Amino acid sequence: MNSNNILDTPVEFLKGVGPQRGELLKKELEISTFEDLLYHYPYRYFDRTQVTKIAQIVPSSEFVQMIGKLVNINEEGEGRKKRLVATLFDGSGSIELVWFQGAQWVRKTLMEQTTYIVFGRVSYFNGVPNIAHPELELLNAETNIAGMQPVYPTTEKLRQKGLSNRSFAKVTQSLFEKVKQHDIPEILPSNILTQYRLCSRYQAIRWIHFPDTDEHMQAARYRLKWEELFASQMMIARIRLQHTIQQGWKFEKVGEYFNGFYNNHLPFQLTNAQKRVLKEIRIDTATGKQMNRLVQGDVGSGKTIVAVMAMLLAMDNGFQACMMAPTEILAQQHFQGIKSLLEPMGIAVALLTGSVKGKERKEILKGLADGSIPVAVGTHALIEDKVQFHNLGMAVIDEQHRFGVGQRARLWEKNAHPPHILVMTATPIPRTLAMTMYGDLDVSVIDELPPGRQEIKTIYRTDIYRAKVMEFVRSEVDKGRQVYIVYPLIEESEKMDYESLIAGYDQVKIWFPEGKYRIAMVHGRQDPEERQRNMARFIGGDANVLVATTVIEVGVNVPNASVMVIESAERFGLSQLHQLRGRVGRGSEQSYCILLAGNKLSEDSKQRMSIMEATANGFVIAEKDLEMRGPGDIYGTRQSGVIKFKLADIVQDSTILEQTRVAAQQLIAEDPGLTLPQHQLLKYTLLKQAHQSEWSKIS
Numbered sequence: 292m293n294s295n296n297i298l299d300t301p302v303e304f305l306k307g308v309g310p311q312r313g314e315l316l317k318k319e320l321e322i323s324t325f326e327d328l329l330y331h332y333p334y335r336y337f338d339r340t341q342v343t344k345i346a347q348i349v350p351s352s353e354f355v356q357m358i359g360k361l362v363n364i365n366e367e368g369e370g371r372k373k374r375l376v377a378t379l380f381d382g383s384g385s386i387e388l389v390w391f392q393g394a395q396w397v398r399k400t401l402m403e404q405t406t407y408i409v410f411g412r413v414s415y416f417n418g419v420p421n422i423a424h425p426e427l428e429l430l431n432a433e434t435n436i437a438g439m440q441p442v443y444p445t446t447e448k449l450r451q452k453g454l455s456n457r458s459f460a461k462v463t464q465s466l467f468e469k470v471k472q473h474d475i476p477e478i479l480p481s482n483i484l485t486q487y488r489l490c491s492r493y494q495a496i497r498w499i500h501f502p503d504t505d506e507h508m509q510a511a512r513y514r515l516k517w518e519e520l521f522a523s524q525m526m527i528a529r530i531r532l533q534h535t536i537q538q539g540w541k542f543e544k545v546g547e548y549f550n551g552f553y554n555n556h557l558p559f560q561l562t563n564a565q566k567r568v569l570k571e572i573r574i575d576t577a578t579g580k581q582m583n584r585l586v587q588g589d590v591g592s593g594k595t596i597v598a599v600m601a602m603l604l605a606m607d608n609g610f611q612a613c614m615m616a617p618t619e620i621l622a623q624q625h626f627q628g629i630k631s632l633l634e635p636m637g638i639a640v641a642l643l644t645g646s647v648k649g650k651e652r653k654e655i656l657k658g659l660a661d662g663s664i665p666v667a668v669g670t671h672a673l674i675e676d677k678v679q680f681h682n683l684g685m686a687v688i689d690e691q692h693r694f695g696v697g698q699r700a701r702l703w704e705k706n707a708h709p710p711h712i713l714v715m716t717a718t719p720i721p722r723t724l725a726m727t728m729y730g731d732l733d734v735s736v737i738d739e740l741p742p743g744r745q746e747i748k749t750i751y752r753t754d755i756y757r758a759k760v761m762e763f764v765r766s767e768v769d770k771g772r773q774v775y776i777v778y779p780l781i782e783e784s785e786k787m788d789y790e791s792l793i794a795g796y797d798q799v800k801i802w803f804p805e806g807k808y809r810i811a812m813v814h815g816r817q818d819p820e821e822r823q824r825n826m827a828r829f830i831g832g833d834a835n836v837l838v839a840t841t842v843i844e845v846g847v848n849v850p851n852a853s854v855m856v857i858e859s860a861e862r863f864g865l866s867q868l869h870q871l872r873g874r875v876g877r878g879s880e881q882s883y884c885i886l887l888a889g890n891k892l893s894e895d896s897k898q899r900m901s902i903m904e905a906t907a908n909g910f911v912i913a914e915k916d917l918e919m920r921g922p923g924d925i926y927g928t929r930q931s932g933v934i935k936f937k938l939a940d941i942v943q944d945s946t947i948l949e950q951t952r953v954a955a956q957q958l959i960a961e962d963p964g965l966t967l968p969q970h971q972l973l974k975y976t977l978l979k980q981a982h983q984s985e986w987s988k989i990s
């Protein structure tokens with residue numbers, strides 16, 4: 292814990308590293324100290340007692356370990372095709388070893404007629420097995436060939452500098468000669484260790500690098516996963532605790548704005564689910580504590596109106612309110628919708644996005660600062676430092692998963708008291724993910740769709756049915772409906788995607804000839820103004836067909852649009868497909884979602900398509916998606932840094948997750964400030980971790 296802790300020693304001072312490799316370790320793997328190296332875990336192990344005879348190698352062998360003599364070392368080929376080839380012979384047969392890179396360096400290190408342990412992945416070239424870039428270790432009296440050999444994540448550059456699997460393992464081995472048991476003290480309270488049968492921290496770290504048996508390896512992984520998940524649940528428990536003591540604005544009354552709207556301006560009857568959530572919001576905001584609530588509701592469940600009424604509640608109590616959306620298009624649409632609801636009541640609504648500039652922007656900023664603008668809708672432009680509110684009482688964040696946790700936290704800094712926070716998400720979040728991402732929020736669920744909605748018919752067709760599909764789509768347009776045709780464009784910069792979008796657009800024009808039909812197109816390469824103009828043509832009903840990329844994914848609401856065609860549907864994830872499908876089925880007409888996919892689909896893709904056909908339940912879909920893809924790719928959580936675990940997987944390790952949640956809550960209840968002596972090391976470790984992550988912005 293003090294500054295001359297051995298764990299803070301630069302990694303270059305370790306035997307087998309030195310300044311050059313030290314520099315490279317830092318650059319390639321962000322390993323600069325002993326401690327970093329200690330936490331650089333192997334991702335798999337090789338049982339070193341398993342030696343394969345060369346003659347027994349078969350195409351399915353994959354990774355093999357052999358012991359043999361190098362009999363031939365030659366450079367072959369010319370120029371860029373130059374490579375180093377060696378032959379390994381073990382009495383049963385021989386195999387070729389090949390190096391395409393670093394041949395000169397490798398050559399210097401190898402000796403003919405010498406026995407090596409050779410390890411690598413077998414590949415076949417013209418039916419003959421060989422091993423590219425194998426790892427070699429001289430076989431001599433010192434060579435340890437018992438136990439499990441750790442395999443570390445490494446990079447090509449490090450390998451070229453001699454830090455491949457085996458030498459990497461040697462480096463960690465020498466690390467454990469320096470780092471002793473007392474350097475890795477226990478941080479978990481002993482009652483937790485006993486209750487959950489966890490091995491000690493030192494034991495776990497030692498075993499994860501060098502397990503003697505499979506059981507030790509499992510015990511180590513279990514303990515370390517437990518610690519990871521526990522740390523995140525402790526952070527969450529502490530933030531929750533802060534919420535419960537954080538003073539918030541007290542909304543004493545339900546007044547004219549709320550009631551007037553409810554009685555005279557509400558265009559429909561609220562569903563029971565909507566009423567229930569509003570009640571929860573009213574209770575929260577009346578306590579004098581800050582509200583932090585997540586409203587979870589499937590696409591089309593009517594979250595917007597709930598948000599609007601929460602904003603009216605703020606105004607009834609003399610406060611301003613804002614709503615933040617993840618994209619310009621969505622902000623624009625919310626602005627139009629909210630304006631048309633509130634302006635008849637004499638409430639001014641302002642739009643603040645990146646593209647609002649000059650004099651207009653100045654006036655809005657002034658109005659927000661002096662309180663003359665009670666309601667603002669916008670993008671993250673709303674939380675820029677320059678934007679000051681007179682008294683922001685309610686901040687609604689729509690489609691939260693696009694916002695990082697840190698951004699959410701920034702809203703709090705806008706005022707003496709932080710505003711009440713209402714987060715709305717259309718993607719039902721599986722329980723395990725919610726526990727890690729939104730564990731600090733109270734959750735409301737809108738589990739009911741407004742009446743009169745028809746189920747969306749979803750069908751999956753391969754490309755050969757394209758003509759039939761387009762004929763069907765046209766017949767729907769001829770009945771007066773509007774249609775979305777969506778193309779994948781994962782990265783807006785991907786050229787091929789852009790080209791296929793344009794090609795698609797040209798094809799759509801053949802099916803929907805000019806004069807009779809009107810087509811609009813939106814994509815991320817257009818400037819915002821053009822994109823909005825085109826979008827407006829579709830929203831206003833002027834265009835029959837909208838050719839689009841996923842920029843329309845979230846929240847866009849055009850009730851007359853009843854058909855959604857998704858091109859190359861196999862390239863979308865389940866949750867994304869569900870989001871897109873949610874754009875239709877918003878009016879009273881029968882709606883359709885047609886998934887067009889390539890003729891050759893992987894098993895995974897086929898499964899996704901049939902899940903889409905089989906269910907419209909966003910929750911089921913989200914669970915499946917999490918199962919099939921893992922949490923990182925979903926909900927853009929990768930960059931949020933909140934659920935980045937080294938070993939734990941919130942799907943597979945959900946049991947541990949549940950345990951750690953309970954344990955963390957218990958511990959915080961016992962010792963809220965972690966002031967007891969037996970919790971000091973834990974506190975220190977948590978603070979250190981928080982400091983290195985996004986959590987620091989929150990607390």
Ligand code: ADP
Nearest residue numbers: 559560561562590591592593594595596741848
């Ligand atoms: P989402 O939850 O996806 O944000 P929206 O708030 O955009 O859904 O609502 C979808 C559509 O349903 C909108 O056209 C909205 O006006 C309508 N709507 C919302 N609540 C009700 C209700 N209780 N009855 C009828 N229509 C409703």
Ligand code: MG
Nearest residue numbers: 594595717846
């Ligand atoms: Mg919405």
